[in-house]
Amino acid sequence: MNDQDSELTASAPELTALDLENLWHPLVQHRDLAGAPPRCIDRAEGSYLYDAAGNRWLDAVAGIWCVNVGHGRSELADVAREQMSRLAFAPLTMSHEPAIRLATKLVDLLGYPSKVYISNSGSEANEAAFKIVRQYHAQAGRDGSGLGRYKIIARYRGYHGNTLGALSATGQAERRMGYEPLVPGFVFTSAPDPYREETDCAKALEQTILREGAETVAAFIMEPIIAGGGILIPPDDYLPRVREICDRYGVLLILDEVVTGFGRTGKMFGHQHWEVEPDIITFAKGIASGYMPLAATVVRNEIFDAFSGPADGMNHFRHINTYAGHPVATAVALRNIEIVEREGLVDRSAKMGEFVLRALAPLKAHPNVGDIRGRGLLVGVELVEDRASREPLSADKAARVVAHCAEQGVIIGCTTNTTPGMSNVVILAPPLTISEEEARTMVAALDAALYKELPANDSGPSRE
Numbered sequence: 001m002n003d004q005d006s007e008l009t010a011s012a013p014e015l016t017a018l019d020l021e022n023l024w025h026p027l028v029q030h031r032d033l034a035g036a037p038p039r040c041i042d043r044a045e046g047s048y049l050y051d052a053a054g055n056r057w058l059d060a061v062a063g064i065w066c067v068n069v070g071h072g073r074s075e076l077a078d079v080a081r082e083q084m085s086r087l088a089f090a091p092l093t094m095s096h097e098p099a100i101r102l103a104t105k106l107v108d109l110l111g112y113p114s115k116v117y118i119s120n121s122g123s124e125a126n127e128a129a130f131k132i133v134r135q136y137h138a139q140a141g142r143d144g145s146g147l148g149r150y151k152i153i154a155r156y157r158g159y160h161g162n163t164l165g166a167l168s169a170t171g172q173a174e175r176r177m178g179y180e181p182l183v184p185g186f187v188f189t190s191a192p193d194p195y196r197e198e199t200d201c202a203k204a205l206e207q208t209i210l211r212e213g214a215e216t217v218a219a220f221i222m223e224p225i226i227a228g229g230g231i232l233i234p235p236d237d238y239l240p241r242v243r244e245i246c247d248r249y250g251v252l253l254i255l256d257e258v259v260t261g262f263g264r265t266g267k268m269f270g271h272q273h274w275e276v277e278p279d280i281i282t283f284a285k286g287i288a289s290g291y292m293p294l295a296a297t298v299v300r301n302e303i304f305d306a307f308s309g310p311a312d313g314m315n316h317f318r319h320i321n322t323y324a325g326h327p328v329a330t331a332v333a334l335r336n337i338e339i340v341e342r343e344g345l346v347d348r349s350a351k352m353g354e355f356v357l358r359a360l361a362p363l364k365a366h367p368n369v370g371d372i373r374g375r376g377l378l379v380g381v382e383l384v385e386d387r388a389s390r391e392p393l394s395a396d397k398a399a400r401v402v403a404h405c406a407e408q409g410v411i412i413g414c415t416t417n418t419t420p421g422m423s424n425v426v427i428l429a430p431p432l433t434i435s436e437e438e439a440r441t442m443v444a445a446l447d448a449a450l451y452k453e454l455p456a457n458d459s460g461p462s463r464e
């Protein structure tokens, strides 16, 4: 071991002490970490994470639903090393081949003429989208009215990121509290939740547009399937009707495919389940499988054209991120997409998703399981206190189920701090490369956790 290595190979207790002293972790109450410090992951391979002592966990959430091609791909490490040696950095005020090729690949995959603005995270990709739609309407306006349209309609329970603009479009009260007031001009409407409500949400969108005054509404943003908000899959007519309504009122449709892109739901892109094309689409996560931070905002040429104007004018997009279009990140993303295609991971996600849903089906017998739903390898199990009333399971009981899975060596997700009272949807979104045996292990862990932590009573079959 040389001196450089030694910093990375401190003993586990030493690392934990340094962690608790210096590192601020997301989404957790630090007061609780002393008794239960975060798992310190040392390496990963395929579907598994390992700590330095060799303990391993099945990563049933693919990082944060991003490691689509699985962990430990040396091919991607090689691409990164080669690109870093050749050209580690050049901003996109100039140009370079990896960014050009990635943009070309995205446009080819989407199949309609577009321009690709590259950034570093899902939040940034959405921020860019919001600025683009406002500037677009200020400069061109589809209806020819020019100025006036600035409102962005988003949905309750949707998530679009953590920066102030993206958070302003996030319809999850617990992510917003304490940071409000947020950016003006964001308005909310309901998202379909077929398990709990029969609301006609497309109609609700139309009403919202009309009540706000269509001539003030710039865009509507939605996730094709709400991910972190609880795996909410809309009825089949929802997205086609949304497209129609947006067209009718001159409202641009932004699809946030940060989670649903690149095979996660069993299609290359989530919107392809409904054959509806957006005006703007945002990507992150699976675009580079988490091997590098990278995101993209893809904008139809009709919208891009409104940014044309004299060189000394103000019509161009006045926006920059230093690392946007980073050569290493774009080179890695390009190869990552190649792997998704070469290994047929989109089809695999569809097939394994069906396999997982079939394997989960017997859990419907458990009285605290209200609903099981999924598309591809984006699967949710909604837990309830009581099936008849559908009252959401309490957050601490759901957390016990998650913890029990981790004790069995399987890391699953759960809605956390989203809509008040709704920390009850367990999420399974493993790498798209997961094997049948690993999928069985994942389901068996959830099954055991449910029966152990929420023992079935007289109203259901008991394992005890």
Ligand SMILES: Cc1ncc(COP(=O)(O)O)c(C=O)c1O
Pocket (backbone or CB within 6 Å): 064, 120, 121, 122, 123, 124, 126, 159, 160, 161, 162, 223, 227, 228, 256, 257, 258, 259, 284, 285
């Ligand atoms: C649908 C969706 N959009 C946007 C984001 C924000 O992405 P990031 O965390 O990369 O900023 C997320 C993150 O989970 C997301 O799930």
